[in-house]
Amino acid sequence: xxxxSKLLSLTVAGIMVLSGCSSNIDTTNNIQDEKVYKIxxxxxxxxxALDDARRGFEDGLKExxxxxxxxxxxxxxxxxxxxxxxxxxxxxxVDLIYAIATSAAQSAxxxxxxxxxxxxxxxxxxxxxxxxxxxNVGGNITGTSDLAPADSQxxxxxxxxxxxxxxxxxxxxxxxxxxxxxxxxxxxxxxQELEIITVGVSSINELPQAIDxxxxxxxxxxxxxxxxxxxxxxxxxxxxxxxxxxxxxxxxTQVKGGLLITNGLSYYELGKxxxxxxKEILLDKKDISTIPxxxxxxxxxxxNINTLxxxxxxxxxxxxxxxxxxxx
Numbered sequence: 001x002x003x004x005s006k007l008l009s010l011t012v013a014g015i016m017v018l019s020g021c022s023s024n025i026d027t028t029n030n031i032q033d034e035k036v037y038k039i040x041x042x043x044x045x046x047x048x049a050l051d052d053a054r055r056g057f058e059d060g061l062k063e064x065x066x067x068x069x070x071x072x073x074x075x076x077x078x079x080x081x082x083x084x085x086x087x088x089x090x091x092x093x094v095d096l097i098y099a100i101a102t103s104a105a106q107s108a109x110x111x112x113x114x115x116x117x118x119x120x121x122x123x124x125x126x127x128x129x130x131x132x133x134x135x136n137v138g139g140n141i142t143g144t145s146d147l148a149p150a151d152s153q154x155x156x157x158x159x160x161x162x163x164x165x166x167x168x169x170x171x172x173x174x175x176x177x178x179x180x181x182x183x184x185x186x187x188x189x190x191x192q193e194l195e196i197i198t199v200g201v202s203s204i205n206e207l208p209q210a211i212d213x214x215x216x217x218x219x220x221x222x223x224x225x226x227x228x229x230x231x232x233x234x235x236x237x238x239x240x241x242x243x244x245x246x247x248x249x250x251x252x253t254q255v256k257g258g259l260l261i262t263n264g265l266s267y268y269e270l271g272k273x274x275x276x277x278x279k280e281i282l283l284d285k286k287d288i289s290t291i292p293x294x295x296x297x298x299x300x301x302x303x304n305i306n307t308l309x310x311x312x313x314x315x316x317x318x319x320x321x322x323x324x325x326x327x328x
Contacts, residue, residue: 040089044101056271086111119143168218172228173200223249233257265296
């Protein structure tokens with residue numbers, strides 16, 4: 001009987017030890033799985049392209065298993081406010097900052113050298129002095145660029161109408177992002193026998209008059225990835241349709257807003273691409289300084305079918321036939 005009691009005691013003790021070990025393992029795993037990362041999102045302005053970059057990022061985090069507490073702040077187009085937002089995130093000791101648009105990224109970089117910063121919707125982060133180099137970023141900031149394939153986009157004009165010679169561009173004079181794009185477009189345009197006319201505005205109030213003034217001087221319009229223009233795309237598209245003027249744009253949300261066509265990127269997919277970087281930094285503990293700036297992994301030709309019909313264009317043009325159609 002004593003022997004049986006000893007055996008029983010040893011068995012119970014063994015079970016307790018094993019249970020204790022199992023409990024410790026589970027607790028450790030649960031702590032790791034339940035880690036909540038504080039992420040501050042600083043968005044320059046409120047329009048579809050930047051909204052898509054944010055939604056793509058948030059959805060990407062969920063799909064990748066990054067448990068995040070999001071603090072979303074929108075500067076409503078006011079650059080000084082992006083500085084205040086970044087300073088708030090630093091004070092709150094967030095684990096990561098996601099800055100959407102060039103000015104938001106510049107302000108985040110100014111606010112901290114310690115907290116990892118990811119950006120998106122930035123055309124040229126080197127010229128904007130956000131990173132040191134596209135591959136060797138050299139600090140606590142990297143992200144994804146929305147640099148548009150301007151060469152293929154400009155070629156669309158002649159494919160639609162070979163007689164087009166003069167292209168108009170409207171842009172925000174306060175966005176270095178836009179000036180970089182114009183410089184690139186001008187380099188390409190001459191080789192395609194296109195003349196570029198630009199009109200800059202500094203506020204949305206100047207835009208209606210600027211649109212009216214440029215439409216009398218051009219054969220077609222090219223819309224940059226410009227935050228001021230993107231926020232007024234419906235106004236711009238209406239005026240272009242009224243004047244029967246063709247438009248090619250930098251990205252798909254502008255087509256959804258009424259412009260004719262693009263061979264461009266998806267800001268939603270760009271946001272998801274940036275979320276993969278966040279996962280590498282937060283979960284995989286990868287050094288942010290070793291992550292190069294990413295480019296859009298694919299572009300899509302998208303056409304607004306309502307705009308096409310309103311302009312009275314030939315729907316059998318090869319460029320139109322294979323495009324993704326929106327606005328039905």
